[in-house]
Amino acid sequence: MEQYDEIQIPVPAEFSFHQNMKYLMDAGNECMYEVEDGHIRRALSIPGEAPVFIDISDAGTDGLLVKIWGAADDTTIQKVQHYVTDWFDLETDLRPFYAMAQEDRYLQKAIEQFYGLRNMGIPDFFEAVSWGIIGQQINLAFAFTLKRRFVETFGSSIEWQGKRYWLFPTPETIAALSVEELVPLQMTQRKSEYLIGVARLIVEGSLTKEALQAAGSFKDAEKLLTAVRGIGPWTANYVLMRCLRSPNAFPLADVGLLNAIKYLDNLDEKPSREELLRLAVPWADWESYATFYLWRFLY
DNA sequence: TGCCAGGGTCTTT
DNA sequence: AAAGACCATGGC
Numbered sequence: 068m069e070q071y072d073e074i075q076i077p078v079p080a081e082f083s084f085h086q087n088m089k090y091l092m093d094a095g096n097e098c099m100y101e102v103e104d105g106h107i108r109r110a111l112s113i114p115g116e117a118p119v120f121i122d123i124s125d126a127g128t129d130g131l132l133v134k135i136w137g138a139a140d141d142t143t144i145q146k147v148q149h150y151v152t153d154w155f156d157l158e159t160d161l162r163p164f165y166a167m168a169q170e171d172r173y174l175q176k177a178i179e180q181f182y183g184l185r186n187m188g189i190p191d192f193f194e195a196v197s198w199g200i201i202g203q204q205i206n207l208a209f210a211f212t213l214k215r216r217f218v219e220t221f222g223s224s225i226e227w228q229g230k231r232y233w234l235f236p237t238p239e240t241i242a243a244l245s246v247e248e249l250v251p252l253q254m255t256q257r258k259s260e261y262l263i264g265v266a267r268l269i270v271e272g273s274l275t276k277e278a279l280q281a282a283g284s285f286k287d288a289e290k291l292l293t294a295v296r297g298i299g300p301w302t303a304n305y306v307l308m309r310c311l312r313s314p315n316a317f318p319l320a321d322v323g324l325l326n327a328i329k330y331l332d333n334l335d336e337k338p339s340r341e342e343l344l345r346l347a348v349p350w351a352d353w354e355s356y357a358t359f360y361l362w363r364f365l366y
Numbered sequence: 367t368g369c370c371a372g373g374g375t376c377t378t379t
Numbered sequence: 380a381a382a383g384a385c386c387a388t389g390g391c
Contacts, residue, residue, distance in 0.1 A: 206371040
């Protein structure tokens with residue numbers, strides 16, 4: 068595994084490697100990647116090919132330096148480039164967001180403190196939906212524990228320099244499971260049903276990222292998701308935000324978002340849905356980025 | 367140690 | 380449409 072390919076990916080001016088790496092590092096017990104000494108490392112599943120291993124580091128004005136081990140050919144390298152570009156959300160022009168946020172009482176401080184942070188996404192659709200379902204109604208620390216058990220029980224892995232790196236379980240694997248196989252991980256009965264149900268819909272082809280991208284409007288995409296058992300308004304908007312990159316995705320019921328507002332306004336109670344809607348009016352079409360930045364206050 | 371956690375479904379009014 | 384019961388486990 069000594070031979071590797073190397074690419075540089077240009078980044079926009081509104082980009083901070085440090086801020087994005089810090090976001091990844093703060094995700095405590097994360098099992099899908101490793102951050103160490105300025106390097107972000109992970110395995111990456113390429114459909115129809117063997118998985119690759121990548122190492123991302125800061126190349127300053129040259130953008131991101133990505134080293135790739137195990138790429139079959141140039142097509143594979145292009146797929147990796149596409150994945151990283153998507154993961155770091157490098158193609159969104161943040162200037163309008165920053166212009167709006169400068170005038171906003173909640174976002175002012177956030178864009179100052181986290182300038183250059185991108186909405187680090189979850190490009191893989193099944194991973195995004197699964198992570199949303201796993202995280203429902205439990206604290207984040209436990210959610211990471213559950214995801215780790217899920218991945219290390221049903222995912223595959225590759226080894227690189229003596230360390231093991233995991234690939235998220237495929238929907239085919241999860242679709243073939245029974246609830247009894249997930250409950251021992253401390254998933255609730257319901258969560259187990261939701262995960263298996265979603266996996267089956269994806270395997271059947273009746274729930275796909277492509278169908279959501281092809282939806283006529285944001286509301287249509289949201290409806291396609293909430294029609295699925297186990298996906299309510301919060302999970303739908305979470306997936307639209309982290310995977311589909313809908314700028315106006317807005318997980319209204321999100322406890323983290325509500326607590327961030329409570330913290331910034333020094334409130335005794337979390338704001339109501341109506342209060343949140345009122346104060347978020349200026350965020351129109353940037354709700355997704357607003358939410359992502361406000362989450363950063365909670366770490 | 368009791369409250370709360372990156373909610374959702376199902377039933378009842 | 381809106382509200383309440385229930386789920387159901389660990390973190391702090």
